[in-house]
Amino acid sequence: MSGDGSTTRRVAELDRNTRETRISVSVDIDGSGTADIVVPLPFLRHMLESFTKYSGMDVRLHGDGDVDVDAHHLVEDCGLALGSAMSRALGERVGIRRFGTAHAPLDEALVRCVLDYGNRPFTVYEMAALRGRINDFDVDLLGEFVRALAQTAGISLHLDYLRGENPHHIAEAAFKAMGLATREALTHVGGGVPSTKGVL
Ligand SMILES: [Mn+2]
Numbered sequence: 797m798s799g800d801g802s803t804t805r806r807v808a809e810l811d812r813n814t815r816e817t818r819i820s821v822s823v824d825i826d827g828s829g830t831a832d833i834v835v836p837l838p839f840l841r842h843m844l845e846s847f848t849k850y851s852g853m854d855v856r857l858h859g860d861g862d863v864d865v866d867a868h869h870l871v872e873d874c875g876l877a878l879g880s881a882m883s884r885a886l887g888e889r890v891g892i893r894r895f896g897t898a899h900a901p902l903d904e905a906l907v908r909c910v911l912d913y914g915n916r917p918f919t920v921y922e923m924a925a926l927r928g929r930i931n932d933f934d935v936d937l938l939g940e941f942v943r944a945l946a947q948t949a950g951i952s953l954h955l956d957y958l959r960g961e962n963p964h965h966i967a968e969a970a971f972k973a974m975g976l977a978t979r980e981a982l983t984h985v986g987g988g989v990p991s992t993k994g995v996l
Contacts, residue, residue, distance in 0.1 A: 804887065805824075805826070806824070806825035806887070807822070807823065807825070807885050808822070808881045808882070809821060809823070809881065810877065810884065812877040816873070817859060817869050817870050817873040817874075818860055819859035819860075819861075819870075819873055820856075820857070821855070821856065821857045821858075821877045821878055821881040822854075822856045823853055823854070823856075823881040823885045824853060824854040824885070825882070825885050825886065825982055827852060827854025828854060829850065829851065829853070829854070830855075831845040831854075831856075832855070832856040832857070832858075833855070833856075833857050833858075834857070834858040834859070835857070835859045835870065837863065837870065839930050840867075840937075843938065843941075843967060843968065844857060844874070844878075846972055846975065848975065849975060850972050850974075850975025850976045850979060851975040851976075851979050852975075853882075853979075853982075855878065857874060859873070859877070861873065867933065867934065868937055868940060871938075871941050872937075872941065873944070874941060875940065875941040875942065875944025875945040875948070876944045878949075879944060880948040882949045883915075883949050886950075886982070888989060888995075888996070889913065889915065889950075889989060889990075889996040890988060891985060891988065892913060892981065892983065892984060893981055893984075893985050894912060894913050894981055894991075895910075895913075895981055896909075896910075896912075896976070896977035896978060896979070896982075897909070897910045897911075897977055897980070898973045899958075900969045900973035901969060902965040902969040902972070903960075904959065904960050904961055904965065905959065905960025905961070905962065905966045905969045906959045907923075907955065907956065907957055907958060907960075907966065907969040908954075908955070908956045908958055909954070909976070909977040910954045910977065911946075911951050911977050912981070913949070913950060913951055913981045913996075914950070914990075914996050915996040916952050917946050917947045917948075917950055918946065918951075918952040918953070919943045919946040919954075919955075920955070921939045921943065921955050922954075922955065922956045922957060923939065923957045924957065925960065925966060926938065926939075926967055926970070930963055935967055942955060942970075950996075953974075955970055955973070955974065957970075
């Protein structure tokens, strides 16, 4: 190992099984944006594929659960599992850029994501305009996914709606912005742990 982590493959895989959901995830931070997402919630799959594409990671996530009760459990647990796998793949977070910012438009919609992979989980989700259902999927649940991801991936994540009308456009702009900001933040720039404390 070179000492700054540059020769360590940033990969991880894990299974997360509860009485409510069963999820299998693998992540390669330095991938090519390839997604293999299998969940019984098509709009969540669409959002995960978009996030993956623009993050530059390879993500395989297969999940199922008690969506006949409510999609809430599976949506939240997918966020927890993906974030845990990302955190494991990042290890001590040596040499990452750490911060990322992105604006993503989609037609009339515009969303901004500003984040810090400094292992201090916090979420500010200012997406009040994202309301309603898309093909029976309650888009309020996307906030649960984002909070869960930030919690286990160790992200301080600010997601702000700037404009837009169509919920599909607003949601997709949000996940693209998260992907783009993640790609920037997880870029390996070397130089040790990016913290004045010396540890993240
Ligand atoms: Mn779309």
